[in-house]
Amino acid sequence: MTACPFCTRIASGASVQTEGTAVAFPDGFPLNPGHTLVVPRRHVSDLFDLAPGEQADIWRLVAAVRERLLAEHRPDGFNIGLNVGAAGGQTMGHAHVHVIPRFQGDVPDPRGGVRWVISARAAYWKDRP
Secondary structure (H helix, E strand, O other), rough: OOHHHHHHHHHHHOEEEEEEEEEEEEEEOOOOEEEEEEHHHHHHOOOHHHHHHHHHHHHHHHHHHHHHHHHHOOOOEEEEEEEOOHOOOOOOOOOEEEEEEEEEOOOOOOOOOHHHHHHHOOOOHHOOO
């Protein structure tokens, strides 16, 4: 069995921010400059299996990461993403939240944001008069 890359990264101390039981570090395959992962120190695959205090640390750190990214990258917006389970698109077996800075023009039409995970249903506004 291979070691969890997130656990290895946490053990190395390579985080950029921390909050209690949560750490943050840059995404290994960033979608945009500053794309950051917020991860519980404890290896749990489903964020909702964390204790309430651990979940609170995650969300406090998401807010702190957002503030840092605003200062460092000056994005025009954000996507905050969480994939739970294989059907939800989760490919890493360690719970994590994506904090993705968004910039005007990084895609031709950003409307719908996270709705694009099911692309056939994303552009709901096209079916309206």
